[in-house]
Amino acid sequence: MTPELRTTIEDAYRVFGGYRLDGALIVCNCNCCVSAESERRLIRTPLREIPYQLLAEYTDSAHGWDEIVADNMRYFLPRYFELIALNSSPFDMHIDDCLRRLAHARWRDEWPAAEAEIIDRFFQDLIVSSVRKLDLVKWPVGWRLKFDLVDVLTLIVTAHGDIGRALAAWDAADGRFARARLMGGRAVLSAFRLPRARV
Template sequence: MTEDLKISIETLYRTFSVYPFRNEMEVCQCCFSEADKEKLYSKHLKDLETDDLSGFAFKAMTTWGGVDDFKHFLPRIFELLAADDFTGDAFVVLEKLEYGKWKEWPEIEKDAIIGFLWVWWEDMVRSKPYFDKEAFTGIYKLTDDIDRLLDIWTIDLNDHSFSNFVDFVYSYFSDLKGKRAEFKDLDNAEIDKIINWTKANSGYFETGFFYFLDKDNELAEKASIAQFIFEHSGVRGN
């Protein structure tokens, strides 16, 4: 986790510390047991783990608690997401912001969330060896800024941004160029920007293949396949 990401998480804790924990949170008795509820009461906020928070995170504001309750736990939920310790779908958690009408929240809260999203995305493309499509589309829906998502994602053979790029093309480029089932939230203009960005970076396929051939043969082979997918997609490279 980068220093910038740590700072953004601390900003979340500081910003949302005005929302206290409520013992009397409304909860669907049919959906959650006393043991489920006790997990939230058992530790301090920063000590809660995925198992303690997952039930609440996915049901917050629908069958468990209200907006202010979600705001109380938001920093720890996002911290676990950033640490890649949160079991489940990042997209579902990010959608909770939309459900809670976060764009109507105070500016200081929106700024803290947006600041976190950008540094989290940069950390992901540099530290994860695979493309997180759920986080990518989730952040896009919240920020409506495909340009910044792509600008942040500069390719470097010395971190995971290259393997992230390879996995994106290997796993999703055919869908992007075809039925777009995985990218239904993006319109044609955003899709074109992603395709053009991929084209602009397509030279990394060959460069990365030779760079990793003796270092990581599996990644080199995947890069070769990704290059084949790209070159047969109808998009001409540089």
């Protein structure tokens, strides 16, 4: 994690620090989603100590969207950001789907400007930090980058983040890392190519 990403996460804890659960956590309590015990743990555990497995249960919960859920989401967002940055996905599969509820929030239009800005800043700093992850793993067909940047790009798009800002941050990242990432993920750019500006 880059120092800039760490600072952004700390700033998110400050920006969203006014939100509390106060026992009003909306979850689905069916047998497949969140148990009553997990719900109690989500409410009682200090935010910075919520383990990714517990937050994954909340992420997977099949509940709807309303103002209480929006406030619940804002309460959890800094912890989501921290766990994503630490590669501890608050979702059972990959990081790309763990902030999907933001798409319902209309956060860019309806949330305070400071909250919208910290979300986009997180995505921007996450890209820059992720570009630096160049560990390799051996696959049956050869070597491949261990960390798939497509997941981060999909996370941003799914959450209705500013993909143009994120790609600009990738472009501006340290050239050695950005070039290595580009060589390892040419399909990424073609999948997320932005339309040309009209003159």
